[in-house]
Amino acid sequence: MTGWRSQWHxxxxxxxxxxLEICVAAGITYVxxxxxxxxxxxxxxxxxxxIGPVLGLLFIPLIGSASDHCNSSYGRRRPFIWLLSLGVLLALFIIPHADVLAANLSWGSTSRNQALQVGLLILGVGxxxxxxxxxxxxxxxxxxDLYRERDDCGQAFAMFSxxxxxxxxxxxxxxxxxxxGGLLSFYLGGQAECLFSLLILIFVVSVLVTMKVSEEPSSTLELVPSEPGRFFPRSCCYLFQCKLRALKSGPLMCLLRTCWSMTPAIYRSYCxxxxxMxxxxxxxxxxxxxxxSFMLFYTDFVGEGLYEGVPSAAPGTILRQRYDEGIRMGSLGLFLQCATSTFFSLVMSRxxxxxxxxxxxLSSMVCFTISALVICLSKSVLLVTAMSALTGFAYATLQTLPYTLTCHYHKEKEVYMQNSKTKKGHTNGFTITRDSVCLTLDNGPGDLNHKSDISNGHVSYSGDEPEYYPPLHQNGAALGLESEDFGKRGVGLDFAILDSTFLLSQVFPTLFMGMIVQFTESVTAYIASSxxxxxxGIYFATHIIFDQKDLRS
Known part of the structure; x- marks a missing residue:
């Protein structure tokens, strides 16, 4: 995949x-x-x-797996992209207009108006x-799906990053x-309305462009026989119609079955x-x-730690001015981090x-760790800002290499994702594996070789050695076989699990970092924890399977 046409595509x-990143970054920053x-x-x-990360942890594996098995005529991935994009558009409309919507729905009640406004904001943010x-x-x-070769996939995800x-x-x-201060803000109603209107425009254009150039191949619909001589296409729409019929026949039972079936699906996806993987x-x-942990709390660390400001100080005081100046400098550091990440994304394939x-x-994570340690120990604003910019290398790497590795795993499933693993059972000097015997319930000649015969579901070995009769159980449990079928595992599910690690990494800092800082009485704990x-992460990264040689180590 070379040439400017391919890069432009x-x-x-x-x-x-x-x-998406523009809307999420700007929206969550302004919320x-x-x-x-x-x-x-x-x-x-x-x-x-x-709220968003927690819901994502629950539903991302299900959505990823559903996209793997979707047979829609519009493609496997695009129906889900359209649906989730509609959710983003709805949120971008609700957030800046929550007060107006609440006023129209509260019918003049002040308390109900405030409660509705908060509820609509929470709904929009989530x-x-x-x-x-x-x-x-x-x-x-x-x-x-579109770039299956390893080099092409690497360039595609480098551009993604x-x-x-x-x-x-x-x-x-x-x-x-x-x-x-602009004319557009005067007509739209203010700063928030103008900003979110611009975000809606950017998002709509980006959705239309991606959907136009994606050219996802249509999946071949599988025909399912229902009656002799009649076939129905087994697509998402067909399955949805079947579920609607089931819902009409028994709404409560259908709902309970759906909720019950979701729990093991989520469990299997993660375990x-x-x-x-x-x-x-x-x-x-x-x-x-x-x-x-670094990105979420870096600005607060700069404002309180480096500039020694106080966020709770009264506006206009010296302590509050120091904190505000530190926040601006911290925002500059995060901007430089994004700029550095942009540069490394361009050269990642090389x-x-x-x-x-x-x-x-490994070098990106070592660089990040050293940068975080320097930030913890240094009091120089210039050095801290430079180190924060250097952390963009790790940010670009984490958005690129894990996904290219996952594509490589799925391209060579027979090497990296074996369908089954066999435990050898040792009994009375015998080593029993999957290939050593053939089990069948048919008691007929020629079913086994001349050294064994079968009777009543048991295999008996004849010869000079002592006889051993392993009982026949389903799934080969008596032979010590553990079957894990990964042959039908889709790449969307594994991408979903990778994205779940990103969401989980946000949940932990937001829940526990405040307590850690309160216990240590220092905002330096933010960067030290990072x-x-x-x-x-460096230790566990040394155990990642990067190529086939790592499988033998």
Missing amino acids: LVLLNSLTCG PPLLLEAGVEEQYMTMVLG LLDFCGQVCFTPLEALLS FMVSLGGCIGYLLPALDWS HVPRV RQLCLAQLCSWMGVM LVHLFGSRVVY AIFSAI
């Missing part, structure tokens, strides 16, 4: 990725002031911001965070601009994964926890080609 294909203005206390505000984060999963799977970083840069800059996800989780995936992954998590 990748840019257009990832335009929705950029648009906390709106929640505080609506009367939400600060301690509950962080819980509101955690919907934006959930749909925005989950929509990345079918987009990643779409890239994997570039567009995410570019979207983050734009998304962090848009709320910092003053939109209230029954191939060994290569389990090791990759563990390293990804620890690495993302280090990066997200770095992997020169040094290999293992060296690039360095510790990244160091643990």
Whole structure:
């Protein structure tokens, strides 16, 4: 995949990725002031911001697996992209107009008006965070479907990382601009309305561009015989119609069955994964926890730690001015991080080609850990800002290499995802494996070789050695066989689990970092925890399977 046409096609294909990141970054950045203005206390505000990641943890594996098995005529991934994009658009409309919608729905009651406004804001924030984060999963799977070769897949996800970083840069800059003085703001109603109207425009254009150039091949519909001589297409629409009929026949039972079936599906998605994916996800989780702990609390660390400001001080005081100046400098550091990530995304394929995936992954996390340690120990604003910019290397790596490795695993499933693993059973000197015997309930000649015969579901070995009669059980349990069928496992499910590690890395810091800082009485604990998590991530990254040679080690 070479030439400017291919690169331009990748840019257009990832335009929705950029648009999503712009909307999520700008929207989530602008939401906390709106929640505080609506009367939400600060301690509950962080819980509101955690609604989206928690919902994502529950539903991302289901959505990823459903996209793997979807047989819609519109493709496997695009129906889910359309649906989640509608959720993002709805959230972008609700958030800036929550006060107007609440006033129209409260019928003049002041208390009901405030409660409705808070409820609508929470709904909009949760919907934006959930749909925005989950929509990345079918987009990643779409890239994997269109670019199957390892080199092409690497370039595709390098462009994906570039567009995410570019979207983050734009998304962090848009709320910092003053939109209230323009003519557009006068007609739309204010700063928030103008900003979110611009976000809606950007998002709609990005959705249309990506859907136009994706050209996802239509899946062949499987015909399911229902009656002799009649066939029905087994598509998502057909299955949906069947579910509607079942719902009409027994709504309560259908609902209970659906809820009951979701629980084991979620459990299997997280627990029954191939060994290569389990090791990759563990390293990804620890690495993302280090990066997200840094990104979520870096501005507060600069404002309170470096500039020694106080966020609770009265506006206009010296302590408050120091804190506000530190917040601006911290925002500059995060912007430089996105800019650095954008640069490394562009050269990621070349770095992997020169040094290999293992060296690039480990060096990026080592660089991040060293940068975090320097930030903890230094009091120089210039040095801290430079180190924060350097953390963009790890950010770009975590958005690129794990997904290219997952594509490589699925391309060579027979190597990296074996269908079954066999435990050898040793009894009376015999070694029994799957290939050593053939079990059948038919008692007839020629079923086994001349050294064994079968009777009543037992295998008897004849010869000079002592006889051994292993009982026949279903699933081969008596032979010590553990069957794990990964042959039909789709790449969308594994992308979903990778994205779940990103969401989980946000949940832990938002829940526990406040208590850690309160216990240590220092905001330096934010960055120190980030360095510790990244160091643990380096350890687990050494166990990632990067190529076939790692399988033998």
